[in-house]
Amino acid sequence: MTELTTASAPASAAPAASTAPTAPTAQGSAPAGVTHPKTIKSFVRRAGRTTTGQAKAFEDFGPRFVLPYTPAPLDATAAFGRSAPLVLEIGFGMGEATAHIARVRPDDNFLCCEVHEPGVGALLKRIGEQGLTNIRILQHDAVEVIDHMLPPGVLDGVHIFFPDPWHKKKHNKRRLIQPPLVAKLAARLKPGGYLHCATDWQPYAEQMLQVLSAEPLLQNTADGFTPQPDYRPLTKFENRGLRLGHGVWDVVFVRRN
Template sequence: MTTSTAPAPVDATADTDVLAPPARHVRTFKPRRGRITNAQSAALDRLWPQWGFEIPSEADAPLAREELFGRSAPLVLEIGCGMGDAVIAMAAAAPEHDFLAVDVHTPGLGNVLAMAERAGLTNVRVAAGDAIDLLRDLVPAASLEAVHVYFPDPWPKVRHHKRRIIRPDAAGLIAGRLRPGGRLYCATDWASYAGEMLEVLGAEPLLRNAHEGYAPRAAHRPVTKFEARAVEDGREVFDLCFLRLPAPLA
């Protein structure tokens, strides 16, 4: 089980820094600053010891899922949960699944906890830090029901494309952590990134595209404020869905 130590104390009246773990690989995120509300801070103080943990840069044992959630259930990993609107809606609609929301934005994680408590949800947990570290060190092979990567940072500058979360090495890591038949769902409003996702995931031998090209919008994925704003601004949203194969294709 990872440590349940809460993030560094935050001041509800000041900007807060998120953790910036030492570089062991190319980071897919940049440290974010954000103002934390009293409600978010209170949720972190109250719920973090039971419902949250920091992702260590190194770990000796896998995540103790049954201890974290209090049961054994199919696990969905949400990479980059933002303020949590999507993961809370999906967790409410699928109480038979557990949801682990990962982000580096402390106010967002506090918001997820606050919303989960208000909705009476017991199948949501949060993790602070790098999802790559989590996948590599804490998640056993073939153990995830699904991975959601919705509207990740597009890193639009060419020199920063290596930081995108959907890249060959990360795609292979994600694929290896999905159970056979498990699904990787992605969505982006950046057309160039969507094309790169399609190419990278299509080249991963453990994955198969569930559709011809882009997928129809996933029925389980709610429309967030971020997506609605993208549509209002005239940007097309691209969905992808890939299935984990039992073994690499010959």
């Protein structure tokens, strides 16, 4: 899988846990000792080889499903050819979970940001193979997409699954889930819209829970972590981790009215 900051399901190994951890007791905008970078960035570029099949998918399906980045508000109805609830996904890796969710939720539109070219090609290939029509891809930094293409109150949901955990404490500041980004996302959710994050790294899960809990526009849907929503599938990496006894944590918050 991609090693982008917004990667979907990296093979990181969270500590074994039989039950979900409780919420951290310390309150604040970020966990103690963890600062956020001055400039938010949703990814780290890495090298990767695009396969012949992925390249063909770019050729066959890219013109329809890959949107150009433009620093202007997105006309989602025109982009998708219909009016429907809009869900933003940040970092879809190779697109396995994205394609599954789009298939089981055909009435929703999914705007998906990923910069890793093999991952974009892989998702385009899945779109073609599965006949999906409710996905559009922006191969661009999600933060700039949020800042310039998504006005306040436009989103019905946000998915951030298995972002890079940046395990070492000195690198924690590189983590995607930080107060500035969460504030941007919360402002772009409609009242009642949701933000769903998942990780297989317990310290990051605790940071996610604390940062989201500190955002005044958001409210937790559970008392701490939530059971895995039925629309999010188990990826092959997640299944492997579960067989090894690793934990997976989901958090789902909603925008207050």
